[in-house]
Amino acid sequence: MLFPIFGIYYPYGFIVYMSVYGVDFIILCLYVKFVRKISFSDLGFRRSGKWTRYCIVGFLLAVFHNMIDLTVSMFILGATFRFILPLYIHLSIYFLVYLLISVSEEGIFRGCILGGLLKRYGVTASIILSSLLFGLYHFAYPSLFYGLSGAIMTATHMFYSFTVGLFLVYFYHKTDGNPLGVLSYHFSQMFFNIPYIWMEPAAISFRVQPFLPEFWWLFQ
Numbered sequence: 001m002l003f004p005i006f007g008i009y010y011p012y013g014f015i016v017y018m019s020v021y022g023v024d025f026i027i028l029c030l031y032v033k034f035v036r037k038i039s040f041s042d043l044g045f046r047r048s049g050k051w052t053r054y055c056i057v058g059f060l061l062a063v064f065h066n067m068i069d070l071t072v073s074m075f076i077l078g079a080t081f082r083f084i085l086p087l088y089i090h091l092s093i094y095f096l097v098y099l100l101i102s103v104s105e106e107g108i109f110r111g112c113i114l115g116g117l118l119k120r121y122g123v124t125a126s127i128i129l130s131s132l133l134f135g136l137y138h139f140a141y142p143s144l145f146y147g148l149s150g151a152i153m154t155a156t157h158m159f160y161s162f163t164v165g166l167f168l169v170y171f172y173h174k175t176d177g178n179p180l181g182v183l184s185y186h187f188s189q190m191f192f193n194i195p196y197i198w199m200e201p202a203a204i205s206f207r208v209q210p211f212l213p214e215f216w217w218l219f220q
Contacts (some may be wrong), residue, residue, distance in 0.1 A: 018097065024104040031112060043111030048178045058171070058184030066192045094191060102186040106179045109134050109165065110172045127169045135162030 117126035138161035140154050168182045175181040
């Protein structure tokens with residue numbers, strides 16, 4: 001590996017990861033207060049009569065999504081997993097971590113960016129543009145150090161984030177512009193992201209593509 005530190009998530013990667021989202025949250029707060037001069041409730045962060053339904057739907061969709069992830073990882077990619085973090089650490093620390101990430105990303109992309117685009121462009125253009133920005137935001141440059149396989153991984157992750165952005169915008173629209181539903185999905189999808197955060201690959205079958213083991217560390 002050209003830069004070994006990029007392959008170590010704990011503790012270096014975690015510190016960098018959370019620093020980025022901490023900055024995101026601060027920027028969001030400053031933008032809302034001093035640039036837009038509005039409150040978070042104006043972005044949609046307010047209680048709705050249907051908030052329970054929105055949260056339940058988001059949670060169930062996230063569980064379904066992760067069931068698909070785990071199925072693909074185990075039965076198509078041939079991966080087996082082992083725990084790398086005690087459950088008490090995941091439940092306590094990551095609850096707050098993922099809540100911060102969810103509020104930051106949904107506030108920025110669905111609340112501010114999408115809301116601003118809708119005032120200037122049509123619905124379709126705003127949805128596509130905000131989703132493209134969401135995909136670009138998830139550009140994982142360290143994987144480019146792995147040559148072709150890393151570039152493929154980067155492009156795949158960005159396209160995946162773009163499609164997730166489209167889904168989140170649609171979900172946001174169907175829940176009347178209230179972010180509780182997308183927050184519930186976003187938080188739950190990460191909190192129950194079993195193959196990539198709770199566990200690490202203990203073994204990978206040689207049935208998978210030859211280049212896959214080269215970038216599997218990105219999922220650790």
